[in-house]
Amino acid sequence: MSQPSSIQRRFPWHILFFLAPGLLIYVTFSVYPLLDTLWLGLFQEDETGQRFFAGISNYKTLLLDAAWSEPFWNALWNNTKFFLIHMLVQNPIGLFLAALLSSPRLRLSNTYRTLIFMPTMLSVVIIGFVWQLLLSPIWGISEGFLYSIGLGQYFDAWLGKESSALITLALISVWQFVGIPMMLIYAAMLSIPDDLIDASVVDGSSAWQTFWHVKLPLILPTIGMVSILTFVANFNAFELIYAVKGALAGPNFSTDIMGTLFYRTFFGFQLQSGSITMGAAVATLMFLIILVGVMLYLFVVQRRMKRFQL
Amino acid sequence: MISLPGLKHNTGKTLMTHAVLLTYTVIALFPILVIIVNAFKSRKAIFKDPLALPSLDSFSLAGFEQVLGRADFGLYFGNSMIVTLISLFFVLLFGAMAAWALTEYKFRGNLFLAVLIAMGIMIPIRLGTVSILNLMASLDLVNTLTALVLVYIAQGLPLAVFILSEFIRQVPKELKEAARCDNVSEYKIFFTIILPLIRPAMATVAVFTMIPIWNDLWFPLILAPGESTQTITLGVQQFIGQYVTDWNAVLSSLTLAIVPVLVLYVIFSRQLIRGLTSGAVK
Numbered sequence: 106m107s108q109p110s111s112i113q114r115r116f117p118w119h120i121l122f123f124l125a126p127g128l129l130i131y132v133t134f135s136v137y138p139l140l141d142t143l144w145l146g147l148f149q150e151d152e153t154g155q156r157f158f159a160g161i162s163n164y165k166t167l168l169l170d171a172a173w174s175e176p177f178w179n180a181l182w183n184n185t186k187f188f189l190i191h192m193l194v195q196n197p198i199g200l201f202l203a204a205l206l207s208s209p210r211l212r213l214s215n216t217y218r219t220l221i222f223m224p225t226m227l228s229v230v231i232i233g234f235v236w237q238l239l240l241s242p243i244w245g246i247s248e249g250f251l252y253s254i255g256l257g258q259y260f261d262a263w264l265g266k267e268s269s270a271l272i273t274l275a276l277i278s279v280w281q282f283v284g285i286p287m288m289l290i291y292a293a294m295l296s297i298p299d300d301l302i303d304a305s306v307v308d309g310s311s312a313w314q315t316f317w318h319v320k321l322p323l324i325l326p327t328i329g330m331v332s333i334l335t336f337v338a339n340f341n342a343f344e345l346i347y348a349v350k351g352a353l354a355g356p357n358f359s360t361d362i363m364g365t366l367f368y369r370t371f372f373g374f375q376l377q378s379g380s381i382t383m384g385a386a387v388a389t390l391m392f393l394i395i396l397v398g399v400m401l402y403l404f405v406v407q408r409r410m411k412r413f414q415l
Numbered sequence: 416m417i418s419l420p421g422l423k424h425n426t427g428k429t430l431m432t433h434a435v436l437l438t439y440t441v442i443a444l445f446p447i448l449v450i451i452v453n454a455f456k457s458r459k460a461i462f463k464d465p466l467a468l469p470s471l472d473s474f475s476l477a478g479f480e481q482v483l484g485r486a487d488f489g490l491y492f493g494n495s496m497i498v499t500l501i502s503l504f505f506v507l508l509f510g511a512m513a514a515w516a517l518t519e520y521k522f523r524g525n526l527f528l529a530v531l532i533a534m535g536i537m538i539p540i541r542l543g544t545v546s547i548l549n550l551m552a553s554l555d556l557v558n559t560l561t562a563l564v565l566v567y568i569a570q571g572l573p574l575a576v577f578i579l580s581e582f583i584r585q586v587p588k589e590l591k592e593a594a595r596c597d598n599v600s601e602y603k604i605f606f607t608i609i610l611p612l613i614r615p616a617m618a619t620v621a622v623f624t625m626i627p628i629w630n631d632l633w634f635p636l637i638l639a640p641g642e643s644t645q646t647i648t649l650g651v652q653q654f655i656g657q658y659v660t661d662w663n664a665v666l667s668s669l670t671l672a673i674v675p676v677l678v679l680y681v682i683f684s685r686q687l688i689r690g691l692t693s694g695a696v697k
Contacts (some may be wrong), residue, residue, distance in 0.1 A: 106648075110597075117522065119519065119520075119600075119601040119602060120516050120520050120522055122512075122602070123512040123513065123516035123605065124512070124513055124516040124517070124528070125509060125511075125513055126505075126508075126509045126512065127509030127512060127513035127572050127576070128513060128528065128571070130505075130565060130568050130569050131508065131532065131535065131568075131569050131572050131573070132567075133550075133569070134540075134547060134550070134565050134566050134568070134569035135535055135540050135543065135569040135570070135572075136531065136535075136545070137543075138540075138543030138544075138546035138547045139538065139540075139542055139543040139546075139549075141541060141543070141546035141549075142543050142544075142545050142546045145433060145545060145546065161552075180624075202436070202439060205432050205436055206434060206436070208429075208432055210427070212431060213433070213436075215685075216441055217436045217437075217439075218688060219684045220440045220443060220444060221436075221439060221440055221443045222684075222688065223443060223444065223447070223677065223680060224443055224444075224446075224447065226626060226676055226677075226680050227630070227673060227676055227677075228629070228630035228631075228632070228648045228651075228670075228672065228676075229630065229632070229668060230632050230648050230651065230652050231648070231673060233652065234655055234665070234669055235446055235447065235450050235669060238445065238448055238450065238662075238665065238666070238669075239449065239450075244461075244462065244465060244662075245462075245465075246449065246465040246466070249465070249466075280442070280443075280446075283443075284443075288688070312428075319609060333537075337537060337539065341539040341541060341542075342633045343541075343632075343633055343634065344528050346630070348632070348652060364541075367544075371544070371545055381545055383550070384544075384545045385545045385546075388542045388543070388545060389542075389545065391542055392542045393539065395537070395538065395539070395542075396538070399537045399538075
């Protein structure tokens with residue numbers, strides 16, 4: 106004969122039971138480390154390893170002291186180029202392939218999709234080594250291939266040159282991950298109602314006009330999502346550079362991006378010893394960069410697109 | 416009058432579409448095939464004619480013998496399996512439980528927790544590495560697979576909660592109300608009614624969770640670089656770093672890392688791609 110109010114006032118153990126395990130692990134190993142990292146960036150260590158509060162002096166060093174700021178701006182600029190190459194090459198190719206795959210009554214569509222997506226499944230490390238071998242002048246397989254199609258004189262040790270190493274690595278990454286924009290955009294195109302496309306065709310639009318004026322505006326939200334996913338993944342990238350070029354991101358730091366800079370700052374390299382607090386400062390800046398990108402997406406891009414869709 | 420040329424035009428266009436897609440498929444697969452094919456050739460044949468298939472003359476398993484003799488690939492593979500499967504199990508279980516709690520019950524702090532978890536989808540857990548390493552050191556978990564499992568659960572949960580919440584919301588109210596009228600406990604409702612219903616969504620989550628864990632280099636490199644706890648990705652990276660000049664060994668180790676993934680991919684590709692595309696529509 107318990108009253109409803111007494112049931113409601115009883116402590117909801119079941120909610121705690123469902124939430125606690127996941128939340129506990131998530132907060133302990135994701136939220137807390139991130140907040141602790143932001144906090145650690147405000148400290149420094151003296152010779153004895155004693156930590157003391159230093160305010161923003163790590164950031165001053167990182168952004169203004171030439172010994173630190175040059176690598177930092179170099180990595181940030183390289184990372185920006187890395188991202189722009191993905192935006193300009195990977196996502197348009199993904200869009201193009203998705204548009205082809207969604208042609209009505211296309212046979213083998215599933216097979217193409219499955220096969221083109223295959224490299225995306227493999228580890229970045231493995232893909233890095235695969236291309237390192239394929240582009241190696243020692244093996245000469247790419248050189249031989251270029252000669253066979255009459256472009257042999259253009260072959261170069263692209264991965265070894267300061268001017269071309271970063272672009273080459275970015276293109277390798279594009280090659281591997283083009284499947285992701287392809288899949289996401291393809292799914293979005295499938296969800297466009299057939300009536301809309303039929304109406305456009307009946308009105309006499311060409312396939313190109315239908316794509317440009319009907320399909321593209323409708324998949325803009327997906328393209329926005331693909332862009333922010335690319336942004337976060339690129340400014341968080343590390344494995345490809347580390348596998349192919351090592352932590353020093355050679356030649357002469359020309360392939361250094363934020364991830365490799367973070368790794369070197371934290372763990373040290375050659376003569377410079379690693380620093381926990383400086384590493385935390387670099388991670389904090391990466392966090393801010395990613396945060397700005399995500400906020401921009403949430404509050405500007407997504408909002409405008411929703412309005413457009415209505 | 417218009418339809419006939421129109422039809423021809425369409426056939427031409429279809430052919431073009433196939434030509435382009437086929438070309439791109441070759442671009443996507445050829446590099447991987449070259450590596451696998453050459454792993455089965457003698458050193459001389461690798462260099463003399465890299466594009467030829469292995470023949471009776473050039474066939475050689477020397478690379479594989481060297482790799483399996485010098486590095487414990489079985490162990491690395493096992494480590495990757497253990498870490499991936501255990502992480503996956505807990506991401507699915509804890510993720511579904513949390514998604515259920517957040518979507519089903521009204522309580523103070525519900526929205527705050529939902530946003531806190533959603534933030535994990537966009538903010539990479541890697542940025543907290545400095546503190547994660549400190550934390551693992553103080554828990555005495557450095558160089559254990561447990562450290563990796565804990566981090567990967569934390570990494571996988573946000574997306575799992577997000578996707579599973581979408582599906583749990585679609586479960587008809589009547590089902591739950593009927594059960595509650597029969598005095599079925601909340602625990603039983605979740606484990607016997609909800610969990611079986613959201614199984615298709617679990618497959619999607621499994622795919623998104625598993626691949627990044629299996630392929631990760633960052634956390635194995637930092638949290639568990641010891642010989643006995645190396646995962647396959649780290650093992651291959653270290654091995655190749657050591658034997659760069661031994662082409663047979665390098666090609667074979669890459670092949671050993673690629674082939675199991677490709678086999679699994681071919682088996683599960685249908686499910687995987689369905690998950691990928693259905694998850695994306697949301």
